[in-house]
Amino acid sequence: GDSVTQMEGPVTLSEEACLTINCTYTATGYPSLFWYVQYPGEGLQLLLKATKADDKGSNKGFEATYRKETTSFHLEKGSVQVSDSAVYFCARGTDKLIFGTGTRLQVFP
Amino acid sequence: GAVVSQHPSWVICKSGTSVKIECRSLDFQATTMFWYRQFPKQSLMLMATSNEGSKATYEQGVEKDKFLINHASLTLSTLTVTSAHPEDSSFYICSARLGASGTYEQYFGPGTRLTVT
Numbered sequence A: 001g002d003s004v005t006q007m008e009g010p011v012t013l014s015e016e017a018c019l020t021i022n023c024t025y026t027a028t029g030y031p032s033l034f035w036y037v038q039y040p041g042e043g044l045q046l047l048l049k050a051t052k053a054d055d056k057g058s059n060k061g062f063e064a065t066y067r068k069e070t071t072s073f074h075l076e077k078g079s080v081q082v083s084d085s086a087v088y089f090c091a092r093g094t095d096k097l098i099f100g101t102g103t104r105l106q107v108f109p
Numbered sequence B: 001g002a003v004v005s006q007h008p009s010w011v012i013c014k015s016g017t018s019v020k021i022e023c024r025s026l027d028f029q030a031t032t033m034f035w036y037r038q039f040p041k042q043s044l045m046l047m048a049t050s051n052e053g054s055k056a057t058y059e060q061g062v063e064k065d066k067f068l069i070n071h072a073s074l075t076l077s078t079l080t081v082t083s084a085h086p087e088d089s090s091f092y093i094c095s096a097r098l099g100a101s102g103t104y105e106q107y108f109g110p111g112t113r114l115t116v117t
Helices: none
Strands: A004-006 A011-014 A019-021 A023-025 A032-038 A045-050 A056-059 A062-065 A075-077 A086-093 A097-099 A103-108 B004-007 B010-013 B019-025 B032-038 B044-051 B067-073 B076-081 B090-097 B106-108 B112-116
Touching: A004 A086, A011 A019, A019 A103, A023 A032, A023 A086, A032 A062, A045 A062, A097 B044, B004 B090, B010 B019, B019 B032, B019 B090, B019 B112, B032 B067, B032 B076, B044 B067, B076 B090
Parallel strands: A011 A103, B010 B112
Antiparallel strands: A004 A023, A019 A075, A032 A045, A032 A086, A045 A056, A056 A062, A062 A075, A086 A097, A086 A103, B004 B019, B019 B076, B032 B044, B032 B090, B067 B076, B090 B106, B090 B112
């Protein structure tokens, strides 16, 4: 069945370091792709999305590009902040969402 | 942005009892609500989709008689775990969507941690 695979965490970085969280998806159909973020004690929030191949989603300095040829949707940020510490979920789908296992990011000053 | 609340945020119950979890959309009317289950270090697994006023659609492998879902209004859906057992212990998350179409964004609640002793 359809699935999403993302790198295990935790990812530990110093402030202002570069971030990449890998995400790959099964290529059945033409799904939309999403990154959600969950801050401690809060619900998942949509961070960014892309609906078709080569689309780039961006928000709050985060970016991800829908790569059909590699079935990937890696999350990137050039300079992370302590406030970016959270769990990040990659997801695919349109009507129903299929999530990856989540990657915890810890940013230290 | 749209806010979804869940109540309770955590609950401990004894084996054999039933537990009800509420999911509310606070500032919008949700045509569709979803219930997910999350095990430690695993992804969110969709349990069921409910549309206001109609029966929920359960995912394969989810026991509809054990996980009763009611979506009686456009702002409230409830999940009742009946005759709970320790293996039902998990983190339950709901989401709500303004429209029936997948083009609408899902807004997530903060989750409810259920522990069955």
